[in-house]
Amino acid sequence: MEGLNVADANLAVYIHPSKAGKVSQAILRQLSTLLFKYIEVFDGVVLAYDVTFRDKNAKVLPGINSYFGVKLKAKMLLFSPKPDMLLEGKVVKLGKEALHVIVLGFSSACIAEEDIREEFHYRIKHGEEVFASTSHRRHVIKVGSMITFSVKSFDEEILHISGSLIPENTGSTKWLHKHVEEGSIVERSIKKQKQKDDRSKMQEHCTGILDNAGLSLNAEDQPKKTKSQRII
Template structure:
């Protein structure tokens, strides 16, 4: 089971404002700014950047703002972005089992939740075993550590932190 369809490599171009103390190594300052974007929802990228590479300063002549003392330059980088879309099927690892939900991790980083109303009708919660088990096929159950396929029904972001709404 793969989540590759939710990962995209994109080339981005950014305007970076560097503090003058970073002027001696502007590329390192660009890396710091790019690092600050990682693992937080980015509206412009419509996803969550996971890594960056091939970072470059595009212009060799940086501008200094007339109203505040920052060096403005253009930079580019390749970024791997997690971009789940509505109705996309993803795979998650169950990390929590409750009477009214399943908690999942996607790629070991992102949270997702499947509420009771989204869990298939033939599954019932068994509290003594902390799992959801099929009523028709007793061999079929969902417990911590299980990998399950689910469909993305929504995305929420709060303070740059994102999570998926799902259905099983």
């Protein structure tokens, strides 16, 4: 899935003197406040981090409360969806006017009716609301389906995504994966058949040249060796 990346960050965490006996715990507690929030300096939502200490020596900061700063180096896993990126999510609600999706378990996405391509028709099948493809009978989207969709926009404050199913490479993720695999098999089959046809044409071409030269590839036309020519 697109929109995920890892960034290296140099950080400084400021600890209250009362936490001096449990510095590591205090640092992790502060860093945990960054999780699942959009951080402008990282240009993304922080999903996870891995921390190493850059310097074992803390620097005391002057002020009313003598906080001390600890320098860290961290790898941050970020979620930063941009327009036209392809994301995957689980359908949690489906209606005639929209699809509602959850991405990575925390970010909500909505795909409005006008952003669903005409191939998909809303219908009730066996008492269940679905969007079914008119081009491919087994391509169905329903509650619980994992879908691949395109990003239109991302609201950084509420972590809400506006999505689209207009592109041809969007829809049921399971169906798309299977369709790609079947397409690859068909392409390989066509390639093998083409190679076979090319070999046949080459053989026919060579035979034609030999025939025009008065030669033959038949074993019966080849001169037989005499006893003196045979190798014992």
